[in-house]
Amino acid sequence: MSTSVLSVDNLNAWYGAAHILFDVSLNIGRGEVVALMGRNGAGKSTTLKAIMGLIERRSGAVTFEGRDISRLDPFRVARLGLGYVPEDRRIFTELTVNENLDVGRQPSRTWSDGNPAPVWTEERLFALFPNLGAMPDRPGGQMSGGEQQMLTVARTLMGNPLLVLLDEPSEGVAPVIVEQMVNTIVALKQEGLSILLSEQNIHFAEAVCDRAYVLEKGHIRWQGEMQALLADTETQRALLTI
Amino acid sequence: MTIDALLFQALNGLASASSLFLIGVGLSIIFGVSRIVNMAHGSLYMLGIYIAYSCATHIGGAFGFWGGIVISTLLVAAIGAMIEIVLLRRIYRAPELFQLLATFAVVLVVSDLTLWIWGNEDLLGPRAPGMTGAVEILGRRMPTYDIFMMFVGPAVLLVLYWLLARTRFGRLIRAATQDREMVGALGVDQARLFTLVFALGAGLAGLGGALQLPREPANLAIDLNLIGDAFVVVVVGGMGSITGAYLAALIIAEIKALCIALGAQTIFGVSFNFSRLTLVAEFLVMAVVLIVRPYGLMGRAQGLIRTLAIPEEPVRAADAMTKGLAGIVLAVLVVMPLASAYWPYATVLGIDMLIAALFATSLHFIKGPGGMHSFGHAAYFGLGAYGAGLAVKAGGLSTMPALLVVAPLAAFAGAALFGWFCVRLSGVYLAMLTLAFGQIVWSIVYQWETFTGGSNGVVGVWPQGLLADRSIYYWLVLALTVSGVMFLRTVIFAPFGLGLRAVRDNPLRAAAIGLDVRRIQWIAFILAGTVCGVAGGLYAFAKGSISPETIHVGRSIDGIVMVLLGGLQTVSGPVIGGPLFTLLQDTLIRQVSYWRAALGIVILIIVLVFPQGVVGSIAHWRQWLAERARRPA
Incomplete structure (x- = not known):
């Protein structure tokens, strides 16, 4: 595996008194797309939020590009180049497409080895998501679910991230949008971005991911190459299928 | 009553609307982003009027007056920023109503601070240099300063509108109004944003106070008296809406003006003095608006607002120790006489x-x-x-x-x-x-x-x-x-x-x-x-x-x-x-x-x-x- 961009060691997280994550450890290399799989309630979203610093009560080590980010505020984590795309999109409904993108804007940045990371502009993002380019002045609240899903990804990309935490981009959107999301992730991978993708749908993960971790009740139960997970119908039945 | 009298009062209402707008708009902006109902908003306004008084009397002249308005605005903005940094920043995660208590404590402290610095006499400021005269309108004399005030409200509204719609700072404010956690996850330093928003809101209160100096004496009752007015403007207009705040101020001021213009009237043989209604007019407007449009004129039904507060614990019945303690306290209370x-x-x-x-x-x-x-x-x-x-x-x-x-x-x-x-x-x-x-x-x-x-x-x-x-x-x-x-x-x-x-x-x-x-x-x-x-x-x-x-x-x-x-x-x-x-x-x-x-x-x-x-x-x-x-x- 290439150099590690994000490594998580023994991450625990709580909602109030409820212990949700138990010693979750995972690793993402540069340019890698990794799936974090599991059923509803397995702890996928919680893992991403805890990495981002959005969950108050947490413990464990999180290292991003060689820096310990486990106690940082979310905005400091984001400023180091960790992008977060929430599961429920959280578009600013009162703001237009352009304004939503502007809120996500951050300076361009370089990898820890000094090479420049991909820089995103409105023009590039509109090329990636032509639907958004057709409605730059539409308020977020008047967009379809699929359009909002594209906007939330584009908004995070405006921060020129090195790694994107992508929470269930295929959830609740039309098949045509799912296909577009696949193409997007492939395009981002080609740009050299790393992605940690939370996903329930193995067909979606199969199309874009190199490796996978499978969560159950807050524990990592399985990890390995995507191809191996596809071949392992036993694990799939035990941990993924409903 | 003539049509002229009515029109003249309506013009007067425009000037009052500007004052009322300036009282409420800062509160609305602060509430929109921080979800804190800033009880100290009236205190900031009061500081504005006192600081402007000091500038106008100590420096004197046109510079003392007009410069004093700028100084008041900036100084009160700085005080607002300080309150945010020292106090409010520490309690964003506290239960929402607990934050009220903190801002109310600020009211008390500012009140005595003002008493200590300026004393308890009402202080009447000078008239605005260059605007001491009056203009004849509809056969009546209207002070030039009132005409100036008519335009201040809309001017401030335009500037704020530009700020919110056209600048990145404004976009961040609007985004944070809806989902501050997400704004943070996108790399925006919320603490700094909140401080700036507080400074903006406080500065507007200071500006409102300073501009009011030629119209009413600075006095220590302003803080609590104004809180009611400010709340009404914000709620009638819709939380966080600056256009709504102006609309609300306009409606309330015009209704009050109408009540004054009507004066004592006899309706169906019952005589009633409408000018008495001015004390309750705004609250009646608010009651009516909230019943018809529960989120204010320009407000929108708030969906799920993401707050940082910890959910409340359920109440539990007292344990034996607490009950025993209560019994002892009760016994002491019984024999107290x-x-x-x-x-x-x-x-x-x-x-x-x-x-x-x-x-x-x-x-x-x-x-x-x-x-x-x-x-x-x-x-x-x-x-x-x-x-x-x-x-x-x-x-x-x-x-x-x-x-x-x-x-x-x-x-x-x-x-x-x-x-x-x-x-x-x-x-x-x-x-x-x-x-x-x-x-x-x-x-x-x-x-x-x-x-x-x-x-x-x-x-x-x-x-x-x-x-x-x-x-x-x-x-x-x-x-x-x-x-x-x-x-x-x-x-x-x-x-x-x-x-x-x-x-x-x-x-x-x-x-x-x-x-x-x-x-x-x-x-x-x-x-x-x-x-x-x-x-x-x-x-x-x-x-x-x-x-x-x-x-x-x-x-x-x-x-x-x-x-x-x-x-x-x-x-x-x-x-x-x-x-x-x-x-x-x-x-x-x-x-x-x-x-x-x-x-x-x-x-x-x-x-x-x-x-x-x-x-x-x-x-x-x-x-x-x-x-x-x-x-x-």
Whole structure:
């Protein structure tokens, strides 16, 4: 595996008194797309939020590009180049497409080895998501679910991230949008971005991911190459299928 | 009345609308982003007018006046930023209403600071250099400065509109208004954004105050008087909407102008002076708007607002230790009058503290388990007090029926009427509507001189017969307070109380399991109001006189402070918070010349050290210690 961009060691997280994550450890290399799989309630979203610093009560080590980010505020984590795309999109409904993108804007940045990371502009993002380019002045609240899903990804990309935490981009959107999301992730991978993708749908993960971790009740139960997970119908039945 | 007179008043209304807009707009922006109802907004406005006065008189001339307006704006903005950094930043995660307590403490501190710096004389500023004259319009003379003011409001509105729509700072403000956590996850430093927003809102308050200098003298009552106006503008316009704030200011100012223009009129043979309506006009407008458009003129129904506050813990029945302690305290209270031989003040103070306990408990009932944050609880206290007092003075009743029947009935009627409207709203809007009803009751009492005695109130309301003895009256107060507290406690743990708490925690789910949300809230509102009426009645006979002060918004705020002091999450909180507040106030007034500032600082310390109220924090520490003991090191 290439150099590690994000490594998580023994991450625990709580909602109030409820212990949700138990010693979750995972690793993402540069340019890698990794799936974090599991059923509803397995702890996928919680893992991403805890990495981002959005969950108050947490413990464990999180290292991003060689820096310990486990106690940082979310905005400091984001400023180091960790992008977060929430599961429920959280578009600013009162703001237009352009304004939503502007809120996500951050300076361009370089990898820890000094090479420049991909820089995103409105023009590039509109090329990636032509639907958004057709409605730059539409308020977020008047967009379809699929359009909002594209906007939330584009908004995070405006921060020129090195790694994107992508929470269930295929959830609740039309098949045509799912296909577009696949193409997007492939395009981002080609740009050299790393992605940690939370996903329930193995067909979606199969199309874009190199490796996978499978969560159950807050524990990592399985990890390995995507191809191996596809071949392992036993694990799939035990941990993924409903 | 001629058309000219009407038009002239309408123009006057435009100038007033600008003032009103400047009072409210900063509060609206601050609330939109931080979700903090900044009680100290009126204090910032007051500082603006005082600072402008100092600049205008010490520097003098055109520069002193116009430069003073700029200096006031910047200085008050800096003070706002400082308040955010030193205080509010630490309590964004505290329960929302707890933040109110903190900003109220700022009100107290600023009030005494102003008194200390500028003294308690009203200070009349100079007239605006270059605008001292008047212009003849419609055959009447209108001061040039008023014409200038007409344009200030729209000009500020345009600048703010540009700022919010066209700059990145404005976009971040609008984004944070909706979802501040997401804004943070996108790399925006919320702390800095919040500080800037506070500075902006405070600066607007300072500007509003400074511009008002030639129109009214700087005085120490401005802070609390303005809070009502500011809330009304924000709520009528819609939280966070600056255009709405101007529209609201315009409507209110024009209606007031119309009332003045109409003056005394005879309708269907009844003569009525419309100018009297000006005191309540804005609150009537607010009540009407909130009933028709619950989120204000330009406001939108808020979906799920993501807050940082920790969800409330469920209330638990007292354990054996707490009950034992309560028994001991009760025993001490019963024998307390015996101490009056050595300390005559004991029964007087005891009565005040007990009444405060009952008042606070009734307020806690709708705030805590009910989740309805009343800002006008003094209304029911006042209705009880006036009901009992007038029953004796005008109705010729004796003490006991006045206290046990008329006082609760008067409060019951008020709570039933107002509550019916209030439970149709929620959150800050509900809070503001309760404030409006409180102000309406106050205004009626204040102005209906022939019945209520107006500002003089009702005097000579002493308990008769056996109750004339202070000790016996004390025992009556004790008995009624204990009964009232126990009654509300029983209700909280009864099925009705469970339903009420379910409705508070999640109205949709409560409705889905078959609870009639509004009905439950309405009954709770009435219960709390009625019990509060008894406290008011007890107060009337304890003091021997009643004045409109009994209903003033200050008392409602005192009640909120009492409840928050004790903590929202426990049933015993208000029983301790009420007396504690009374004791603090009583001792501080006696001992300290700047008692407001002292009280404010005490509250601030409590806020920062006990972020869950006194009782809540003790419970929290006990839990923490128990958890630590359980876990191996």
